[in-house]
Amino acid sequence: NAGVTQTPKFQVLKTGQSMTLQCAQDMNHEYMSWYRQDPGMGLRLIHYSVGAGITDQGEVPNGYNVSRSTTEDFPLRLLSAAPSQTSVYFCASSYGRDGNEQFFGPGTRLTVL
Amino acid sequence: RKEVEQDPGPFNVPEGATVAFNCTYSNSASQSFFWYRQDCRKEPKLLMSVYSSGNEDGRFTAQLNRASQYISLLIRDSKLSDSATYLCVVNLYGQNFVFGPGTRLSVLP
Secondary structure: OOOEEEEOOEEEEOOOOOEEEEEEEOOOOOEEEEEEEOOOOOOEEEEEEEEOOEEEEOOOOOOEEEOOOOOOEOOEEEOOOOHHHOEEEEEEEEOOOOOOOEEEOOOEEEEEO | OOOEEEOOOOEEEEOOOOEEEEEEEOOOOOOEEEEEEEOOOOOEEEEEEEOOOOEEEOOEEEEEEOOOOEEEEEEOOOOHHHOEEEEEEEEEEOOEEEEOOOEEEEEEO
């Protein structure tokens, strides 16, 4: 199993550009989440999904969109990048039961100029 | 007040030392608790869940005090490979996980 994969590993954008961060998992996990990690702060939840076709907002959803058309994939879209979105983005997945261990992807390092 | 608080460190300890980290959380309705480990520029990985009765995994011992709303992690006989950032994580419900900012540990030869 590849586990949770994320692409790209690094990305530089200009303010106002849009892009999609890809996330895929091959563990048949129902739950998937997107976090951002900034220096001195804990990971903060952006959006999450409890199954295909179901998504919900986390703590910091503004400026981001998600969709979950399949169990495996959970892309994160930046609509109009801003310097405040410079961060490391982690995708995670977990088994269906609430509060279970999360498995994280390797992260995407995004810089917005 | 932050939902999950940790001393950021760094904790610099010699090999073989015992080191303890504490974490406090603000929401008394929190359901489950975890310690994750994050190596520099890597993703977090589960170190251990924390149970009400306390639990041990080799050199690592985790404790939960619901009345005082804190969680602890004790590492005995520290190894160089234990150098990392340790994240305290609290689950409120469903997928609502709240991460602390992490405590950085450096084990020195």
